[in-house]
Amino acid sequence: MAPPHDDKAAAEVNDDSTPKRPISNVLFIIAMQTEASPLVNKFQLVEEPESVFPKGVPWVRYYGKYKDLNINIVCPGKDKILGVDSVGTVSASLLTYASIQALQPDLIINAGTAGGFKAKGASIGDVFLASDIAFHDRRIPIPVFDLYGVGSRQAFSTPNLAKELNLKVGKLSTGDSLDMCPQDEAAIVANDATVKDMEGAAIAYVAxxxxxxxxxxxxxxxxxxxxKPTAEEFLQNLAAVTAALDLAAAQVVDFINGKSCSEL
Structure with missing residues (x-):
């Protein structure tokens, strides 16, 4: 795992290779159609008629121009057998890899809903900018493999973005289950996570x-x-919290417009 650091620093990763030219291509990776639709409407994006993705996959791409930015929103789409959103790390990693290859983004934004811990200061409707991302359900109790399983990474450094938009900053822990067994809970505590999702660490790995x-x-x-039961509370708050997420995402895009990655 990465050494502990101040969450408010918002992901201390930047180097001399960071592009200095203005960001042109922004790629949103969003797991659920419900989460994506308001942003698609906000940016007046259209669905791609002929997919850049492999034949047969359910992945969906929306694209368009907003101010000086080319915006792409990709979703893993509906499971071809069960018809539900293809959530989780497998779909997220495949979609991220294919999207980077096809669309060559300057910046990826993974926007989505998550569970939060009140002990770490989270409340319903809060929008967090993740500083660090790790897995909590890849338990490999062998030296070094254990660290590989956790896969701790820092997100791209955006101190100006966090300050300007007054976003809360916290660590994100990722697993493929909505609920939380005792082993997952122990790993999440070890990850010092404020929020928990089902895609972030997979996307971070590929990026x-x-x-x-x-x-x-x-x-x-x-x-x-x-x-409250997690599934019940999630469904009860999904629509309202998605509205808060999309407002924050739109503000992030407005902030990004005209800036280079090094200015974030």
């Missing part, structure tokens, strides 16, 4: 592999250490 800056916006739909 790091292919050297594309990535930031993570997570809006809290349910309080994991609260007194």
């Amino acid at each position: 790091h592999l292919l050297e594309v800056p990535a930031i993570f916006l997570k809006a809290v739909t349910d309080i994991i250490d609260g007194d």
